[in-house]
Amino acid sequence: MTRQPANGLRVRCARRRNKRDQRAPCRLSRAGRPDGYGQRFRTADGRADLTVQAAPNLANDSPAAFLAKKHPPSRVQYKRVTPRFFAVSSYKGDKVWYDRCNFSGRLVHCVLINYPAEEEHAWDDVVTRMSLSLSGK
Incomplete structure (x- = not known):
């Protein structure tokens, strides 16, 4: 089941329900505002959270420079940087x-x-869909 909050963001979450790895939907509730513009969401049990935001790039940094200023941990598992975006992930x-x-x-x-x-x-599809749907418009 997909939930659509008032702001139009559609989110589908999944978690294991039993040994057969069936998926059950979860709800994300508003959980405050991030820096810039956007919204933060969290599951009721606090196990997962999601932030969607747009923030000013006052220094007009490239994705690589912007990411470097955020000081990501040295043990990043996945990193992709292009002239238009960056994506990083780890544990x-x-x-x-x-x-x-x-x-x-x-x-x-x-x-x-x-x-x-x-x-x-269970989250792989959610992360992929959200990542690919992110627009800078």
């Missing part, structure tokens, strides 16, 4: 974190997702 404790930011003019449009490492395969 922090028992969580997976994934950040993707697209660059458009003076704004950086990002999706930041954190979820339990034990649910990584």
